[in-house]
Structure formats: structure tokens, C-alpha cells
Amino acid sequence: MVTIYDIAAKAGVSAMTVSRVINNTGKISDKTRAKVRRVMEELNYVPNHMARSLVLQQSNLLFLLITDITNPFYTTLARGAEDAAKKHGYRLLFGNSDESVDKEKDYVDTILATRADGVLVAPAGDPSLPHLETLRKHQVPFVLLDREVPGLDSDVVLGDSKEGARKLVDHLTSLGHKRIALINGSPSISSARLRLEGYREALKLNDLAYDDDYVLETAFEPRSDLSDIESWLDRMDPPPTAIVAGNNVLAVEVIRTLHARGIRVPDQVSLVCFDDLGPYSEIDPFLTVISQQAYQFGYLGMQMLIERIQERGEAGLPWRKVVLPADMIVRRSVSSIR
Amino acid sequence: MVTIYDIAAKAGVSAMTVSRVINNTGKISDKTRAKVRRVMEELNYVPNHMARSLVLQQSNLLFLLITDITNPFYTTLARGAEDAAKKHGYRLLFGNSDESVDKEKDYVDTILATRADGVLVAPAGDPSLPHLETLRKHQVPFVLLDREVPGLDSDVVLGDSKEGARKLVDHLTSLGHKRIALINGSPSISSARLRLEGYREALKLNDLAYDDDYVLETAFEPRSDLSDIESWLDRMDPPPTAIVAGNNVLAVEVIRTLHARGIRVPDQVSLVCFDDLGPYSEIDPFLTVISQQAYQFGYLGMQMLIERIQERGEAGLPWRKVVLPADMIVRRSVSSIR
DNA sequence: ATAAATAATGTTACCGATAACATTAAATTA
DNA sequence: TAATTTAATGTTATCGGTAACATTATTTAT
Incomplete structure (x- = not known):
């Protein structure tokens, strides 16, 4: 590994002079600057961040x-x-x-x-x-x-998670939905908590009862085992007419599970969620979402x-x-x- | 910032002893090990990677x-x-x-x-x-x-980019397509070159003529300005019945452009591409793709x-x-x- | 011309860790 | 018990840079 000392030796100057050239600090004559630069090129010098940060803190x-x-x-x-x-x-x-x-x-x-x-x-x-x-x-x-x-x-x-959840639920109720389920991330995540709150508030404002069975709190990230979603779907009786998903990943997994059961969206059940699916939702703008910036x-x-x-x-x-x-x-x- | 010297001083040992405890090297009595560990906890010590890598190289x-x-x-x-x-x-x-x-x-x-x-x-x-x-x-x-x-x-x-391109083109020709266009990444990218090669070979094997006008070489990454796609679409006369996209991003942008023109996929033009769209293609498995692992x-x-x-x-x-x-x-x- | 200022470069110490060697204390062995 | 191992710890030099303080050459001012 080439160091400033190698450069210094070859250029016939001190290490400090090389350091000055590198950092454009202090006063250096054009001649030495050029010479040092040339040697640095020749030896393919790359400064060592670690040494540097060590002293610079x-x-x-x-x-x-x-x-x-x-x-x-x-x-x-x-x-x-x-x-x-x-x-x-x-x-x-x-x-x-x-x-x-x-x-x-x-x-x-x-x-x-x-x-x-x-x-x-x-x-x-x-x-x-x-x-x-x-x-x-x-x-x-x-x-x-x-x-x-x-x-x-x-x-x-x-x-604005709470407001987002309210909007989604309001949208659903405005279209006549009364049995609205929520699949959400872990309550140890603040945004999930707010989304649950918004969901509950909106239900209340629309004179709809809150029912624990209609809420599943699981993980926001992709998983291979969908059994918790399965049993949640089984548990809801009568089944919901609409599902709110706490994020895009959950929405996708709900759709996968529903499709596997031959249930079609939105024909048999409606689905909305937080967060868009990236540029790929452009192919087939399908999901109604809260699009966060x-x-x-x-x-x-x-x-x-x-x-x-x-x-x-x-x-x-x-x-x-x-x-x-x-x-x-x-x-x-x-x-x-x- | 807490260093091993701080630990050493407080624990009444040398810095080297602390280092040994941290790295589990050398011989250390249980008593000193415990003491050093305790002080490390107390002071919230975090080793300094930079200093470490500097000497360890x-x-x-x-x-x-x-x-x-x-x-x-x-x-x-x-x-x-x-x-x-x-x-x-x-x-x-x-x-x-x-x-x-x-x-x-x-x-x-x-x-x-x-x-x-x-x-x-x-x-x-x-x-x-x-x-x-x-x-x-x-x-x-x-x-x-x-x-x-x-x-x-x-x-x-x-x-296997070449083979992938061949498969896509073969699939299209097997369904009767004869005017097959290609939108691809820059020829300075090896995979793009191979995809072009595979495309040309497959055309030849299917006795279809290669036409420069039907090929657009652009960038693989998302862009805001779609005008090169626009002018390429305009240039092709007669228009292609199918388009091969060199990656998923290009496929999406082609779809966006087509939709803006009111052209429907696959009714008016077919589209295939390299690379899947991630888990989100599960919502609506639509695009025929070469799915790379x-x-x-x-x-x-x-x-x-x-x-x-x-x-x-x-x-x-x-x-x-x-x-x-x-x-x-x-x-x-x-x-x-x- | 000589002092004072400035430009250009060099020396030394240190950042926080570890390797290599040195030392001291405790345990074995002869 | 003295001699030898072995265990446990300490000292010093070093990794590749830079800050702070010399030092030497060159100007500028008086």
C-alpha cells in the first residue's frame, strides 16, 4: 500500500509537504506541488481514510x-x-x-x-x-x-399515518363498506400504532364497531410463512368486505393469500394500503393507496x-x-x- | 470518545490487557477479564474500527x-x-x-x-x-x-443473457410475431450486448430480417425524459407487433409511453422483458419475463x-x-x- | 544594510488500536 | 529448594495520516 511517506521519499520532500499538497493547505511552491502530484499519479496513491479520520476525528x-x-x-x-x-x-x-x-x-x-x-x-x-x-x-x-x-x-x-388511515377507511365507508379489516405491522412500531389509531377513530366516526378479530398485527417485512394471514382470514366471520393493509408488503401478501384461495380483488373483497409499489405500479395502476412522498x-x-x-x-x-x-x-x- | 486507555486507567491495568480482553487473545485471569468487562460496560466503550484496521491492515x-x-x-x-x-x-x-x-x-x-x-x-x-x-x-x-x-x-x-433473449424472441415468433422490436441498455454494458446478439440470432434462425430502426439503445436506469422512446416508437414503420425490453425498467417505461398514447398491452402490442418486478409482480402477474435468479x-x-x-x-x-x-x-x- | 515579516518546508507528537517482545508472578519439575 | 515452565501482565514501536510548532530561505520595510 502506497503511503504519503513513499510519495515523500520519491519526491524528495517531507510527508507533511505531501499532506499539504493533498489537502491544499498551507503554502507550497508550485514546483513542489507539481512534483508531488506527479509522484502521486505515478504510484497510484489513494489516501487512507482510516488514518485520516483517526487524527481528524x-x-x-x-x-x-x-x-x-x-x-x-x-x-x-x-x-x-x-x-x-x-x-x-x-x-x-x-x-x-x-x-x-x-x-x-x-x-x-x-x-x-x-x-x-x-x-x-x-x-x-x-x-x-x-x-x-x-x-x-x-x-x-x-x-x-x-x-x-x-x-x-x-x-x-x-x-401522517393517522390521517392516512382515516382517509382510507373513510374512502371505504363512503362506498358502503361496513366490515373493514386491518392488517398491520407490529405495535412496537410507531407508524403502525398511528395507523391503528386512525383506523379506530374513523370506524367510530362512521358509527362502526371495532372488533379485535378484524385486526391482525404482524410484521411489515416480507415473510415466507403466510399462515398468520391465513388464520386471520379464517377467523373473521362474517368475512370483511374490505381490508386495509398497513403497508405495501402486507397488501401484496394479502393478495397472494386471497388469490391462492380463489378470492378476487376487488370483486369479492376490496383492498387498500399505505405506500405505493414504486414505478411498477405504473404498469397496472391497480391498488388504491396512501402514497407517501x-x-x-x-x-x-x-x-x-x-x-x-x-x-x-x-x-x-x-x-x-x-x-x-x-x-x-x-x-x-x-x-x-x- | 472512550478509548482502551480510559478503560485501562479505570480498571487499573494496561491498554494491552484491555485489548486482549476485547479480542479474546492471550491469557487473562478471570478476575481482570471481569473487571475490564465491567468498566467497558460502564463507559459504553465502542472499539474504534479505524485505529484497529490501521494496524491490522x-x-x-x-x-x-x-x-x-x-x-x-x-x-x-x-x-x-x-x-x-x-x-x-x-x-x-x-x-x-x-x-x-x-x-x-x-x-x-x-x-x-x-x-x-x-x-x-x-x-x-x-x-x-x-x-x-x-x-x-x-x-x-x-x-x-x-x-x-x-x-x-x-x-x-x-x-445467460443471450439465451434469454433468444427464448423471448422464439416465444414471440412461435405466436406469429414477425415485427419484433428491441429496446436495450447501452452497448457499453456486456449484458446489453449479449441480449442484442441473442435477439439478432433468434431473428435469423426464424428467418426474420434485422432492422436497425427497430432497435433502440438507451439507458437501463429510470429516466424522466421519455422522448427517445417516443421518437423510436414514431420511427418504426410499420409499427412492431411485439417489443423486447432489455430490462424491467425499460419495460415499465415502454408501457408508460404506450399507455400515454392509448396503446394497450398486449391487445395492440406485445411486450416481454428481462428481470421480474419483485414481489409486486405477484399482485397481477402480467409481464412475460426472463426471470433471473x-x-x-x-x-x-x-x-x-x-x-x-x-x-x-x-x-x-x-x-x-x-x-x-x-x-x-x-x-x-x-x-x-x- | 539590517531587522522584521513572510513564504516554504521540516520535526515531533499524537489519534486508538495491536504485534512483538519484555517482565514479573505463580506453578511445576528436578 | 533451586531451576524451569507457564501464566499474566506490561512496554515499545507502529499503522498512515495531520496539527502544532520549529526551522530555513526569501522578501519587504526601515
């Missing part, structure tokens, strides 16, 4: 931790984060926690060990609290995305993060909470009753 | 560079790579080059500077050669995914990479080229002619 690296890299909501969000990071001259790396608090903890360790300058996190859930507190303790600035964690003050970019989650979150990093130390800047609107896109997955 | 970090984080092919591949890396105890970070050779080069610099132990790369194209050579020069093991780079020997995991690309590639890393130095192990089969899934996006 900062890495110029940012991280984005998402919970499901196969979910278009998060990949679109990632593109937003990437663009914002690039605009400010930061490098961005990604990690995928797979909705697992343990994997997330591993990433947090990697991030700490790598001495990242900041982190954007879509936390796996409330149990993420301990390792987020670890980040805080080590003074690594972070911004939460899509999910809050109770007991932790921080900047956060959220979607995924790109904005990433872009705004990254901007907030970078502001935090750059204001470091200054007391000011209270925690900021950005709530992005929940817009419904009506498509063909809902039929009207009668 | 290895980071235990692996990278995966993909070209389009919003493409389900690559995100599924990423899941495979992640699982394989985890199985072998490596940490994995992701980078997204967005099909840009320049962004890719930036990532390569980050990777070099981070002293990653190895890299999985889906190269942006043939122009990636220089920075891949830089990786090679710095002895960072890498495995190419999905695309080869002429002039560079390396391990590589490919799909995305997960296996990542999983096998990662295994090959780790073998390389662990055999480091040993002369053996010739470059390996794995070609995964191209399986066609027939769905509803093709109609038969007459």
Missing part, C-alpha cells in the same frame, strides 16, 4: 439505515437521501436491518466503529431505543425516518441531518419534527357495496 | 456496489449478498452508482480509502475498467455481478468473494465464471398474431 461518511431494502418506499427514500448527501459533498453508505432490531444494532456498532459523521435511521421499532441512545451518547447526530421512538427526543421525518423523506431527512452536523456544539436548534402529508390515490382495488 | 468490511437501488433485481441480489456475508461473519455496506461511471468511481475511492476487504460490483459498464483496475492494483479482491468488463480478468456471476447472483457472488479473500496470496484458484440460467415465465403480456 471525523470521517465525512454518512449512513442510511433502512429496514427493508426490497421495499420501493425505502429505496426511493434512499435515492432522496443520496441526492441530498451528494449535494453537500458527503459520502453515503447504506445498511439494511431487515426489520430486525439485532441486525440494526450490529449496524449501529459498525457505524460507531467507523466514526460516521451522522446517520439517517428508519428504526426497526421501539426496541431500537437502546442503540439509538448509544448513538446519542457517542454524540453521533441522527435523524429518524418514518418512525418515532418513544422516550427519545430527536429530529424526525414522519408521514418517499423521496422527500430521504431528502429532507438528509438535509436536517447535515444541518445538525454542521451546527454541532451550538446549543440552538430544537428538535424538529416534519410530518409529510398522506395523499390518497384512488385506483381500482376497491369496489362499492351495492 | 484489514477492515472486515465488505461492499456491494449496485447500479440501481430502486430496481428489484438489484435489491433482491443485495439480500442474497447480505445473507452470504452474514453467514461468514462479515459486515456489508451498500453503495448505489445509479448507472453512473463517475459515481461508481467515487464509491471505489471510498472503498479503497476505507480499506474494505473485498467488493461485489455490478459495474456501470465497460468504462468501469479503469477504476476496477485500480481496485486490482490495490489488491482489493472483487467479484463482478451481472456484467463483464472486457479486458479485465476476474470472478464473475452472469445471467437475483438472490443467487448476490449469494453466489458473495461466496466467491469471500473465498478469494480467504485464499489471499495463494496462487491457485483460476478466475471463475458462473452463468445462471435464464428461465422464461410466460404470463399475459403477449398476444398471438391471428
Whole structure:
């Protein structure tokens, strides 16, 4: 591995001079600068980030931790984060926690060990609290995305989950639906809780009774075993005329299960969900969804993060909470009753 | 930031003893081990990767560079790579080059500077050669995914692009199609070249003439400006009865363009493509595709990479080229002619 | 012309960890 | 019990950079 000392030796200068050329600091004569540059080219020099960050105590690296890299909501969000990071001259790396608090903890360790300058996190859930507190303790600035964690003050970019759920339920009731089921993520995830709340409120406002049997709380990420969905469908009696899914993944899995049973959407049951299916929903715009501005989650979150990093130390800047609107896109997955 | 020296001081031992406890090396009495552990907990110690890798000359970090984080092919591949890396105890970070050779080069610099132990790369194209050579020069093991780079020997995991294209065209001709168009990625990408070759061969075998006007070579990644697709559609006269898309993104954009013109698939024109649309194609299995085993690309590639890393130095192990089969899934996006 | 300022470069110490070698204490063996 | 192992811990140098402080050459000011 070529080091500044190799360069220095070959160019007949000191290592410090080479360092100055690399970083454009201090005063260097044009002649030495040129000579050093030439030798660097010749030897294919690449600076060693680790050595550098070790002494500088900062890495110029940012991280984005998402919970499901196969979910278009998060990949679109990632593109937003990437663009914002690039605009400010930061490098961005990604990690995928797979909705697992343990994997997330591993990433947090990697991030700490790598001495990242900041982190954007879509936390796996409330149990993420301990390792987020670890980040805080080590003074690594972070911004939460899509999910809050109770007991932790921080900047956060959220979607209006409650309002979104209300809109979906209202849409269904306006078309005559009365037996509306909900399949949702784990209640340890703030957005899932809000979606449940919105669902319950909307039921109440529409004078519909809430029934535990019609609600399934499961996992937001793709799974191979659909048996919990199966038994939930069996349990509901009479069957629902409409289903609200807490995210796009769940909607897809509900459809798969229904199709396997020969039940058609929306003919026999209507379906709506949170989050679009990415560009691929363009092929056949079918699902009626709450379309969250995924790109904005990433872009705004990254901007907030970078502001935090750059204001470091200054007391000011209270925690900021950005709530992005929940817009419904009506498509063909809902039929009207009668 | 807490260091081993802080721990050492508080525990009344030397830094080296702390290091031994952390790494489980050397001999340590149970008593000191316990004491050191306790202090580490108390102070919330996190090892500094940078300092560590600096002296160890290895980071235990692996990278995966993909070209389009919003493409389900690559995100599924990423899941495979992640699982394989985890199985072998490596940490994995992701980078997204967005099909840009320049962004890719930036990532390569980050990777070099981070002293990653190895890299999985889906190269942006043939122009990636220089920075891949830089990786090679710095002895960072890498495995190419999905695309080869002429002039560079390396391990590589490919799909059978030529055969896939042939299958698609054969399928179309078997249903009576004679005017078959191709929209493809840049010819600077090996897989795109092979798909073109397969397309031409299949035309020839079916006694169909090749016509330049029926082929559009554009970019594989999502774009906002669809005008090149527009003008290509205008140019073809008579219009094709079927279109082969070089990947899923292009297929979606063709559909968008066609829909905007009021042209229906498959009623007025048939459409087939490479790569599935992820789990979301399950909602409405519509597109007839060559389904590549995305997960296996990542999983096998990662295994090959780790073998390389662990055999480091040993002369053996010739470059390996794995070609995964191209399986066609027939769905509803093709109609038969007459 | 000589002091004072400035430009250009070099030296030393350190960032946080570990390898290699050194030392001391405890346990075996002769 | 003295000699030898072995266990447990400590010291020093180093990884590849950079900050802070020298030092030397060159200008500029007086």
C-alpha cells in the first residue's frame, strides 16, 4: 500500500509537504506541488481514510439505515437521501436491518466503529431505543425516518399515518363498506400504532364497531410463512368486505393469500394500503393507496441531518419534527357495496 | 470518545490487557477479564474500527456496489449478498452508482480509502475498467455481478443473457410475431450486448430480417425524459407487433409511453422483458419475463468473494465464471398474431 | 544594510488500536 | 529448594495520516 511517506521519499520532500499538497493547505511552491502530484499519479496513491479520520476525528461518511431494502418506499427514500448527501459533498453508505432490531444494532456498532459523521435511521421499532441512545451518547447526530421512538427526543421525518388511515377507511365507508379489516405491522412500531389509531377513530366516526378479530398485527417485512394471514382470514366471520393493509408488503401478501384461495380483488373483497409499489405500479395502476412522498423523506431527512452536523456544539436548534402529508390515490382495488 | 486507555486507567491495568480482553487473545485471569468487562460496560466503550484496521491492515468490511437501488433485481441480489456475508461473519455496506461511471468511481475511492476487504460490483459498464483496475492494483479482491468488463480478468456471476433473449424472441415468433422490436441498455454494458446478439440470432434462425430502426439503445436506469422512446416508437414503420425490453425498467417505461398514447398491452402490442418486478409482480402477474435468479447472483457472488479473500496470496484458484440460467415465465403480456 | 515579516518546508507528537517482545508472578519439575 | 515452565501482565514501536510548532530561505520595510 502506497503511503504519503513513499510519495515523500520519491519526491524528495517531507510527508507533511505531501499532506499539504493533498489537502491544499498551507503554502507550497508550485514546483513542489507539481512534483508531488506527479509522484502521486505515478504510484497510484489513494489516501487512507482510516488514518485520516483517526487524527481528524471525523470521517465525512454518512449512513442510511433502512429496514427493508426490497421495499420501493425505502429505496426511493434512499435515492432522496443520496441526492441530498451528494449535494453537500458527503459520502453515503447504506445498511439494511431487515426489520430486525439485532441486525440494526450490529449496524449501529459498525457505524460507531467507523466514526460516521451522522446517520439517517428508519428504526426497526421501539426496541431500537437502546442503540439509538448509544448513538446519542457517542454524540453521533441522527435523524429518524418514518418512525418515532418513544422516550427519545430527536429530529424526525414522519408521514401522517393517522390521517392516512382515516382517509382510507373513510374512502371505504363512503362506498358502503361496513366490515373493514386491518392488517398491520407490529405495535412496537410507531407508524403502525398511528395507523391503528386512525383506523379506530374513523370506524367510530362512521358509527362502526371495532372488533379485535378484524385486526391482525404482524410484521411489515416480507415473510415466507403466510399462515398468520391465513388464520386471520379464517377467523373473521362474517368475512370483511374490505381490508386495509398497513403497508405495501402486507397488501401484496394479502393478495397472494386471497388469490391462492380463489378470492378476487376487488370483486369479492376490496383492498387498500399505505405506500405505493414504486414505478411498477405504473404498469397496472391497480391498488388504491396512501402514497407517501418517499423521496422527500430521504431528502429532507438528509438535509436536517447535515444541518445538525454542521451546527454541532451550538446549543440552538430544537428538535424538529416534519410530518409529510398522506395523499390518497384512488385506483381500482376497491369496489362499492351495492 | 472512550478509548482502551480510559478503560485501562479505570480498571487499573494496561491498554494491552484491555485489548486482549476485547479480542479474546492471550491469557487473562478471570478476575481482570471481569473487571475490564465491567468498566467497558460502564463507559459504553465502542472499539474504534479505524485505529484497529490501521494496524491490522484489514477492515472486515465488505461492499456491494449496485447500479440501481430502486430496481428489484438489484435489491433482491443485495439480500442474497447480505445473507452470504452474514453467514461468514462479515459486515456489508451498500453503495448505489445509479448507472453512473463517475459515481461508481467515487464509491471505489471510498472503498479503497476505507480499506474494505473485498467488493461485489455490478459495474456501470465497460468504462468501469479503469477504476476496477485500480481496485486490482490495490489488491482489493472483487467479484463482478451481472456484467463483464472486457479486458479485465476476474470472478464473475452472469445471467445467460443471450439465451434469454433468444427464448423471448422464439416465444414471440412461435405466436406469429414477425415485427419484433428491441429496446436495450447501452452497448457499453456486456449484458446489453449479449441480449442484442441473442435477439439478432433468434431473428435469423426464424428467418426474420434485422432492422436497425427497430432497435433502440438507451439507458437501463429510470429516466424522466421519455422522448427517445417516443421518437423510436414514431420511427418504426410499420409499427412492431411485439417489443423486447432489455430490462424491467425499460419495460415499465415502454408501457408508460404506450399507455400515454392509448396503446394497450398486449391487445395492440406485445411486450416481454428481462428481470421480474419483485414481489409486486405477484399482485397481477402480467409481464412475460426472463426471470433471473437475483438472490443467487448476490449469494453466489458473495461466496466467491469471500473465498478469494480467504485464499489471499495463494496462487491457485483460476478466475471463475458462473452463468445462471435464464428461465422464461410466460404470463399475459403477449398476444398471438391471428 | 539590517531587522522584521513572510513564504516554504521540516520535526515531533499524537489519534486508538495491536504485534512483538519484555517482565514479573505463580506453578511445576528436578 | 533451586531451576524451569507457564501464566499474566506490561512496554515499545507502529499503522498512515495531520496539527502544532520549529526551522530555513526569501522578501519587504526601515
